[in-house]
Amino acid sequence: MGVPVALEYGRPSLVRWMLERGTGPTEIPESSLVWFELTRDGITLHVPKIEMGQGIHTALAQVAAEELRVRPEQLGVVQADTARGFPAATLFTFGSTSVASLYTPIREAAAAVRSMLALAAAEQLGTETQQLTAADGVFQVAGTDRKLPYQDVIAAHQGPWQEPAEPPVLRPAGEFTSIGRSVPRVDFRAKVLGEAVYGYDARLPDMGYGAFAVPPRFGARLESAEAGDAAGLPGVRQVVIDVEAGFAGVVADTRTRAWAAARALKVTWSEGTRVDTTALEQQVTAGDGVVLRRDGSIRAALSQGRIVAAEYRTPMAAHAHLEPLAALAKVEPGPAGKVEVWVPTQSPESVLEDLHAALGEDRPVVVHVTQLGGSFGRKGGQHLAVEAARLSAATGRPVHVGWTRDTDLRQAFYRPPTHTVMRGSIGPDGMIRGVEQHSAAGDIIWAVAGLPEPVRSLLGFDPGGLLGLFLPYDLPAYRLVNRREQLPVPTGPWRGLGLMPNTFALESFFDELAEAAGSDPLTYRLAHLRKSGEQGERLRTVLRTAAQMAGWGESLPPGRGRGIACSGDVGTVVAVVAEVDLSGGRLRVTGIDAAVDCGLVVNPAGAKLQAQGSIVMGLSSALRESLQIRDGQVVSDNFDSYPILGMADTPPVRVTFTGGADVPYGMGEPVVGPVPAAVANAVHAAGGPRLRSLPLRL
Amino acid sequence: MQLLINGRHHEIEHGDEPLVWVLRDELGLTGTHYGCGIGMCGCCTVLLAGRPARSCQITAAEVGERPVVTLEGLAERDADGAVVALHPVQQAFVENPLQCGWCLPGHVLSAVALLARDPAPDEAAIAEAAQPNLCRCGGYNTIKAAVARAAELARDR
Numbered sequence: 001m002g003v004p005v006a007l008e009y010g011r012p013s014l015v016r017w018m019l020e021r022g023t024g025p026t027e028i029p030e031s032s033l034v035w036f037e038l039t040r041d042g043i044t045l046h047v048p049k050i051e052m053g054q055g056i057h058t059a060l061a062q063v064a065a066e067e068l069r070v071r072p073e074q075l076g077v078v079q080a081d082t083a084r085g086f087p088a089a090t091l092f093t094f095g096s097t098s099v100a101s102l103y104t105p106i107r108e109a110a111a112a113v114r115s116m117l118a119l120a121a122a123e124q125l126g127t128e129t130q131q132l133t134a135a136d137g138v139f140q141v142a143g144t145d146r147k148l149p150y151q152d153v154i155a156a157h158q159g160p161w162q163e164p165a166e167p168p169v170l171r172p173a174g175e176f177t178s179i180g181r182s183v184p185r186v187d188f189r190a191k192v193l194g195e196a197v198y199g200y201d202a203r204l205p206d207m208g209y210g211a212f213a214v215p216p217r218f219g220a221r222l223e224s225a226e227a228g229d230a231a232g233l234p235g236v237r238q239v240v241i242d243v244e245a246g247f248a249g250v251v252a253d254t255r256t257r258a259w260a261a262a263r264a265l266k267v268t269w270s271e272g273t274r275v276d277t278t279a280l281e282q283q284v285t286a287g288d289g290v291v292l293r294r295d296g297s298i299r300a301a302l303s304q305g306r307i308v309a310a311e312y313r314t315p316m317a318a319h320a321h322l323e324p325l326a327a328l329a330k331v332e333p334g335p336a337g338k339v340e341v342w343v344p345t346q347s348p349e350s351v352l353e354d355l356h357a358a359l360g361e362d363r364p365v366v367v368h369v370t371q372l373g374g375s376f377g378r379k380g381g382q383h384l385a386v387e388a389a390r391l392s393a394a395t396g397r398p399v400h401v402g403w404t405r406d407t408d409l410r411q412a413f414y415r416p417p418t419h420t421v422m423r424g425s426i427g428p429d430g431m432i433r434g435v436e437q438h439s440a441a442g443d444i445i446w447a448v449a450g451l452p453e454p455v456r457s458l459l460g461f462d463p464g465g466l467l468g469l470f471l472p473y474d475l476p477a478y479r480l481v482n483r484r485e486q487l488p489v490p491t492g493p494w495r496g497l498g499l500m501p502n503t504f505a506l507e508s509f510f511d512e513l514a515e516a517a518g519s520d521p522l523t524y525r526l527a528h529l530r531k532s533g534e535q536g537e538r539l540r541t542v543l544r545t546a547a548q549m550a551g552w553g554e555s556l557p558p559g560r561g562r563g564i565a566c567s568g569d570v571g572t573v574v575a576v577v578a579e580v581d582l583s584g585g586r587l588r589v590t591g592i593d594a595a596v597d598c599g600l601v602v603n604p605a606g607a608k609l610q611a612q613g614s615i616v617m618g619l620s621s622a623l624r625e626s627l628q629i630r631d632g633q634v635v636s637d638n639f640d641s642y643p644i645l646g647m648a649d650t651p652p653v654r655v656t657f658t659g660g661a662d663v664p665y666g667m668g669e670p671v672v673g674p675v676p677a678a679v680a681n682a683v684h685a686a687g688g689p690r691l692r693s694l695p696l697r698l
Numbered sequence: 699m700q701l702l703i704n705g706r707h708h709e710i711e712h713g714d715e716p717l718v719w720v721l722r723d724e725l726g727l728t729g730t731h732y733g734c735g736i737g738m739c740g741c742c743t744v745l746l747a748g749r750p751a752r753s754c755q756i757t758a759a760e761v762g763e764r765p766v767v768t769l770e771g772l773a774e775r776d777a778d779g780a781v782v783a784l785h786p787v788q789q790a791f792v793e794n795p796l797q798c799g800w801c802l803p804g805h806v807l808s809a810v811a812l813l814a815r816d817p818a819p820d821e822a823a824i825a826e827a828a829q830p831n832l833c834r835c836g837g838y839n840t841i842k843a844a845v846a847r848a849a850e851l852a853r854d855r
Contacts, residue, residue: 053797053798054797055797184792185792188791188792188795188799189784191795191802192769192792192799192806193784193788194728194730194770194802195729195770196799198731198800254719256716321798322733322739322800322801323731323741323798323800324733374797374798374834374835375798402732405736406735609796609797610797613835616835616837616838617834620836638735638736639734644834646838647829647831647838647842648829
């Protein structure tokens with residue numbers, strides 16, 4: 001029998017502070033629900049954030065273990081879900097905010113649980129709580145050898161638990177035994193045994209396999225549908241058509257038979273768009289827009305001095321998580337029958353809302369979140385739970401729907417293209433007099449959620465596009481004009497949102513200014529961060545650290561070079577030095593050194609994986625990725641036409657954490673920011689051309 | 699027809715289906731993952747007569763009598779199927795974890811095959827064996843460390 005203990009805490013001030021600084025995107029849930037389950041086996045933490053590989057279950061278990069006074073491995077860890085009453089909004093996992101937003105609430109809740117256990121233990125031992133010490137899940141009466149394990153306290157406890165009268169005191173950072181240690185991942189034993197259940201792996205007895213017709217072009221709507229040849233194909237159990245809902249699908253006894261039957265449905269589609277990559281990139285052209293920043297007189301600054309001008313482009317990109325989208329649904333009969341889904345999603349709330357909208361508001365809905373085989377932003381908006389539920393409702397049995405890779409890449413949303421036009425002026429002292437920046441990008445946040453279009457137009461920017469958009473340097477004059485474009489293809493969040501594309505333009509241009517001024521790129525950055533307050537000081541530290549790691553300034557053989565770049569996001573600052581070798585006539589990245597200040601590091605090994613993963617994903621974007629659209633559909637729809645970086649092209653990646661703050665900032669996305677700019681800058685330093693568009697090609 | 703999987707014979711209904719779906723959907727061995735369907739990502743890797751093979755590229759019937767080993771078949775187990783000891787490669791990946799883990803079949807089973815033919819692989823050999831398998835979370839440096847560690851663990855056993 002479990003004894004659920006729920007404690008609610010308000011939004012932590014840290015996150016509010018981060019949001020006020022404008023570094024993070026949109027809403028944090030108003031309350032964070034932290035749930036510890038006390039059983040005779042011990043304590044289980046229901047983690048209110050979703051594991052997609054980032055190690056969040058491990059990091060949050062460490063935070064809880066610290067205040068519970070248990071070893072992290074003594075704590076049970078399960079994914080929280082809406083079946084246990086967790087608000088779906090709380091589970092939303094996004095924006096590198098999980099550790100930062102839950103660090104304090106989980107510590108407070110865990111400390112409260114420990115105090116409750118201590119009160120019960122003191123009663124059972126016939127002593128006072130002040131006489132008890134706690135370590136490794138065992139209470140001990142001070143000065144004696146009388147001990148009582150937590151499990152025994154829980155087993156012997158009668159009646160309701162007594163909450164502590166006062167908020168418990170949290171352990172000082174200097175005494176941490178769990179936070180700050182590289183404890184093993186809680187999910188990895190199951191993963192290496194093949195026992196972890198991802199969305200594609202979810203199963204129920206008597207489950208059928210579903211598939212459905214997908215539009216041949218973006219924007220095409222279902223106009224008519226009939227079973228056609230699908231009904232007679234082997235293994236097909238049912239054809240389910242609801243043209244009004246835009247749905248035509250099948251259930252079959254095997255997955256490949258379901259896919260074949262879905263292709264055999266007789267469907268007609270409206271025209272949709274016939275757009276291609278070139279037209280989309282042309283639509284995203286910097287120029288007129290909304291002035292987001294105006295410091296000093298840019299006209300005066302650009303009317304004299306040495307003028308440097310350049311423009312930069314980044315292409316569309318796919319998330320290409322290795323687990324394609326999938327979902328399992330079980331719908332009970334009747335208009336108010338219960339809907340239960342198992343789905344790999346970052347956003348159970350949107351799954352819940354969409355299920356209610358599609359199947360009826362009266363239905364009770366339970367969303368179980370599975371493990372996610374990668375996501376990078378993709379599994380936040382769209383999903384297959386609704387389609388699986390439609391098929392389950394129609395056939396009266398559980399149905400699993402899983403996409404093929406090509407469907408997954410075609411029916412996605414994508415990182416939008418960007419275009420940035422920069423003009424800067426350098427004064428006689430070599431310092432920058434002013435910079436004018438015209439940026440343009442397709443929508444990110446507005447493409448998947450948010451305010452009505454008139455309000456968006458009035459604002460003139462997409463919140464996701466703000467990430468990395470502003471030059472972090474002290475400039476006498478700086479003018480930033482931004483333009484957002486609604487594209488006829490789906491765009492949306494991709495790791496770091498605007499951070500990496502914007503940083504590519506800004507940090508490449510800064511190198512061009514340094515070159516025009518005849519200055520070393522590192523020295524020039526440090527000189528222009530002089531007055532930028534705390535953020536500037538932290539950037540200087542990571543720049544110096546990364547440079548030192550990479551041997552910045554030491555000479556290299558001909559054809560090789562180093563490049564540096566930096567950025568800030570969700571409170572974290574990062575500097576990256578890339579070293580490249582052009583001597584073989586091709587671009588080879590031979591090493592990456594990164595310095596990261598993400599504040600307090602909960603799990604150094606986990607944070608290092610996040611940093612390395614961001615760097616490799618940034619390298620993949622820098623060297624390989626460019627989503628191709630022709631005739632209104634994605635044509636780079638598998639790993640042959642949409643290559644991602646493999647082992648052979650991945651250099652050694654070294655990461656140093658420089659942070660000294662006593663609270664954690666974001667870690668999932670910030671490190672991706674400077675990677676392509678650092679590589680492009682290295683290419684030029686190696687004697688190669690100045691490359692101003694991704695992917696980088698000599 | 700029958701398949702020999704992880705040392706046990708299994709009766710198979712859909713011999714014409716790709717092995718990946720027979721393993722996952724018919725037998726419930728979901729440790730073998732689907733990733734691309736064209737043999738490029740490595741998520742569906744199994745050992746076929748001891749060699750890494752893409753289970754999306756071969757039907758169950760084509761497997762015939764050759765033994766198949768999946769992620770589920772590596773650990774040492776007792777009579778009830780409970781894990782007694784992880785395979786050295788599994789242990790090495792627990793010590794050197796990746797992130798999401800969807801790519802693990804490719805990386806773990808390629809390493810098992812590598813160590814079977816080369817118990818002390820150098821970094822180039824490790825990289826060559828891992829090269830066909832993608833990892834979108836970017837854990838390639840960790841994979842090298844894990845396979846080197848697996849070689850150590852295997853030698854010590």
